[in-house]
Amino acid sequence: MKLLDRLNKFFGAQDMTTGKPMSNLLTFSIPLLIGNFAQQLYSTADSIIVGQYVGDTALSAIGATMPIVNMICVLFIALSTGTGVMVSQYFGAKQNDKLSLTVGNSITMVIISSLLLMLIFIPTSYSLLEFIKTPEETIDMANNYLVIYTYGVLTIGLYNIISGILRGLGDSFVPLLILIVCCLLNIGLDVWFVAGLGMKVAGAALATVISQGVSSLLCILRLLTLKKTVTVHARNFIPNKRIILDLLKLGLPAGITQMVFSLAMITVQSLTNSMGYQVVTCTTAVMRIDGFAMLPNFTFGMAITTFIGQNIGANKMDRVKQGSKDIIKIALTASIILVACVLLFGKYLIIMFTETDDIINLGVRQLRILAVGYVAMCFTQVYGGIMRGAGDTMPSMWISIITTVVIRIPLAYLLAFLTRSEEWPNGNPDALFFSLLTVWVMGAIITYLWYRRGKWMTKGVVKHQAALAKAETAAE
Numbered sequence: 500m501k502l503l504d505r506l507n508k509f510f511g512a513q514d515m516t517t518g519k520p521m522s523n524l525l526t527f528s529i530p531l532l533i534g535n536f537a538q539q540l541y542s543t544a545d546s547i548i549v550g551q552y553v554g555d556t557a558l559s560a561i562g563a564t565m566p567i568v569n570m571i572c573v574l575f576i577a578l579s580t581g582t583g584v585m586v587s588q589y590f591g592a593k594q595n596d597k598l599s600l601t602v603g604n605s606i607t608m609v610i611i612s613s614l615l616l617m618l619i620f621i622p623t624s625y626s627l628l629e630f631i632k633t634p635e636e637t638i639d640m641a642n643n644y645l646v647i648y649t650y651g652v653l654t655i656g657l658y659n660i661i662s663g664i665l666r667g668l669g670d671s672f673v674p675l676l677i678l679i680v681c682c683l684l685n686i687g688l689d690v691w692f693v694a695g696l697g698m699k700v701a702g703a704a705l706a707t708v709i710s711q712g713v714s715s716l717l718c719i720l721r722l723l724t725l726k727k728t729v730t731v732h733a734r735n736f737i738p739n740k741r742i743i744l745d746l747l748k749l750g751l752p753a754g755i756t757q758m759v760f761s762l763a764m765i766t767v768q769s770l771t772n773s774m775g776y777q778v779v780t781c782t783t784a785v786m787r788i789d790g791f792a793m794l795p796n797f798t799f800g801m802a803i804t805t806f807i808g809q810n811i812g813a814n815k816m817d818r819v820k821q822g823s824k825d826i827i828k829i830a831l832t833a834s835i836i837l838v839a840c841v842l843l844f845g846k847y848l849i850i851m852f853t854e855t856d857d858i859i860n861l862g863v864r865q866l867r868i869l870a871v872g873y874v875a876m877c878f879t880q881v882y883g884g885i886m887r888g889a890g891d892t893m894p895s896m897w898i899s900i901i902t903t904v905v906i907r908i909p910l911a912y913l914l915a916f917l918t919r920s921e922e923w924p925n926g927n928p929d930a931l932f933f934s935l936l937t938v939w940v941m942g943a944i945i946t947y948l949w950y951r952r953g954k955w956m957t958k959g960v961v962k963h964q965a966a967l968a969k970a971e972t973a974a975e
Contacts (some may be wrong), residue, residue, distance in 0.1 A: 515669055515806050516591050516813040520822035524829065527669060528802040532833075534675040535798050537682040539790045544682075545703040546787050548689045550780075550852040553699050558852060559776040560640035560700050562783025563633045566768045567645060570758065571620055574612040575656045577754025578605055579663035581746035584890055586667030587805045591812025595728060597742075602664055602722070603735025604742045609660045613653035620649045632772040634779065644704040651708025657715035661722055666805055668728060670721075677717045685710035752896035753887070759896075763903040767911050767934075773925045781861045782931065784852035788866065792841045792873045799830035800880030807888025816956070819889075827881050834877040838870055861928060868932040872939035879943045882950040891955035898945050902938040910934040 515523040550558040582605040589598035620627075624645045628638050662674045685706050692702025723731055771782055803826045810818045841848070849862040883895045911934035915926025 515809045516815055516818065520806070520818055521825040521829075524799075524802055524806055524822060524826055527805065528798055528829070530672045530675040531666070531802055532794060532798040534678045535794050535801075536791070537675070537678040539787075539794060540682055540686075543787045543790065544686045544689050545707060546783060547851050548686075548693050549700055549703050550784070552694045555780045555853055555855060555858070556636045556776055557640055557700050558783055559634065559779040560637035561644055561703065562779050562786075563628065563631070563637055563641045563768065563772065564645045564648070565783070565786070566631065567620070567624070567627055568648060570762070571616055571649060571652060572655070572659070573754050573758045574616065575609065575659045577750035578608055578612070578656075578746060579659050579750070580753035580887065580892060581605075581748070581750025582660060583663040583667045583804065584749045584808055584887060584892070585742075585745060586664050587669075587808025587888065588812035588890070590668055590728070591809035595730070598728065599730040599732070600735050600739055600742050601746070602729050603731070603737075604739055605660050605664070605746060606657070607736045607738060608743065608746070609656040610653065613656045616652050617649055621646055624649065631769045634772060634776045636776055637779075640700045643699075643701040647701055647704035647708060651704075651711060654708060654712040654715045658711050658718055661715065661718035664729075665718065665721065666801060667808065668725070669805060669809065673721045674718070677714055677721070680717070681710045681714040684713060749890055749892050752892040756896045756899040759900050759903055763908055766908050767931065770911060770915055770926070771928070771931060774923065774928055777855070777858055778861070778928045780853060780855075781849075781858045781865070781928070784849050784858070785862050785865045785869075785932075787852070788841065788845070788848050788862075789869065792837055792869075793876060795830055795833035795837055796873070796876045796880040799826050799833070799877075800884035802826065802884075803881060804884040804888040807885050808890075811889050811956075819885075819956075823885050826885075827878070830877050830881050831874070834874055838873045841866060841873075842870055864929065865932045868929060869936055869939075872936040875940045875943040877943075879939070879946045882946045886950060886955040889955045894946070894949045894955075898942055898949070901945070902942045906941065907934050907938040910937060 515527065546558055546561055549561060582601060585601045586598055589595070589601065625638070625642045628641050628645070633641055662677075665674050688706035688709055689703055692698045692706050693700075696702060698705070722729060771779055803822065806822050806826075807819055810816075810822065845866040846859060846863050849859045849866075853859065886892070886894055911931055914930030914934055918927035918930050919925065920927070
């Protein structure tokens with residue numbers, strides 16, 4: 500118990516408005532990185548176990564559902580982003596009443612949103628899969644996975660929102676413990692349901708829902724222990740117009756960004772599906788590995804968001820500046836190392852999902868195409884995280900719309916058209932990844948240029964007049 504107390508003291512809820520910024524960021528990021536790794540393993544376990552025990556068509560079925568699953572999660576991403584920014588800034592400003600009201604209202608909105616999502620997506624799941632041209636060999640399995648996943652959407656929403664609240668409070672240790680426990684549970688249930696009971700992709704979906712349910716319950720229990728910071732009272736769950744408007748103002752751009760991304764994925768998924776189930780299988784495996792390669796980027800983007808939020812709330816702009824410099828050094832180093840590992844061991848990673856030689860060779864080539872893009876995404880996530888932490892969530896939305904809709908979709912279809920051949924009558928699958936690489940690089944450049952403008956320094960929900968005047972002068 501003493502060891503757990505010491506670890507919790509070191510990794511628990513942190514006030515990042517004091518101490519060295521580099522130390523704050525590393526202390527917060529390490530358990531967060533491990534937690535994100537566990538989260539990615541959590542979702543990847545389905546694909547590996549299904550691919551090995553059921554086959555390529557089953558793996559393809561899970562891959563076909565991913566764009567729709569991402570669309571289902573749009574509202575949660577919006578709410579989680581808005582909540583995380585407000586919680587971190589109110590925590591930094593020591594305004595616990597507004598912090599508690601934000602927490603209660605965000606949970607209320609998740610419950611309402613979950614019910615709406617079930618009403619919309621459960622009866623339309625098969626039609627959506629038909630719309631994106633899901634191969635006949637996989638559509639029934641894909642529908643089973645999607646329907647079960649949607650029934651469990653409340654557990655997924657609660658986990659996302661409450662873990663976001665805990666991160667906003669600077670607590671990355673307890674969510675890490677929860678993720679590790681539930682990751683192991685998910686893998687165990689996957690093996691039991693898929694291999695033991697022969698439930699195929701339906702078993703994988705059920706394992707995910709049960710594991711997410713356990714995760715959300717443990718997160719709720721952790722939130723209830725933070726009585727000195729968060730007051731869990733019925734009055735805080737009653738919708739408050741001001742809080743909800745602030746949540747939507749901060750979160751909707753992130754939600755719209757994810758919606759745009761999901762719609763683009765659905766459009767590109769239709770192109771992917773037209774190339775055959777083997778290409779879908781390969782793309783599913785590559786994008787699972789892609790999730791691990793992106794871990795440093797997402798982790799340090801999340802870490803700097805909390806750091807910036809707390810320090811802007813506390814009106815410590817000097818720490819904002821220093822923390823921004825420190826995080827890019829950390830993130831870039833970690834990203835380069837992990838990308839090198841992906842390039843060296845890419846083949847062995849693909850083999851975890853399938854034993855089909857053609858799919859393995861195609862997957863290795865696609866990972867090599869994306870390699871430079873992982874480094875570019877480091878800048879996108881870090882500088883985007885800085886702006887989000889300050890409350891400036893609009894730029895990421897517009898950048899996403901420009902790169903994903905205006906550039907990526909037309910480019911993917913154009914490259915596919917230009918690379919048609921007897922072997923690939925609907926286009927070479929490399930076109931999918933060259934188009935993705937292009938928008939990653941362009942997104943990094945645009946995000947950095949927007950960050951340099953400095954307007955994000957004036958967007959905090961906790962207003963400090965002197966700081967605003969200083970920031971506006973610096974921006975000009």
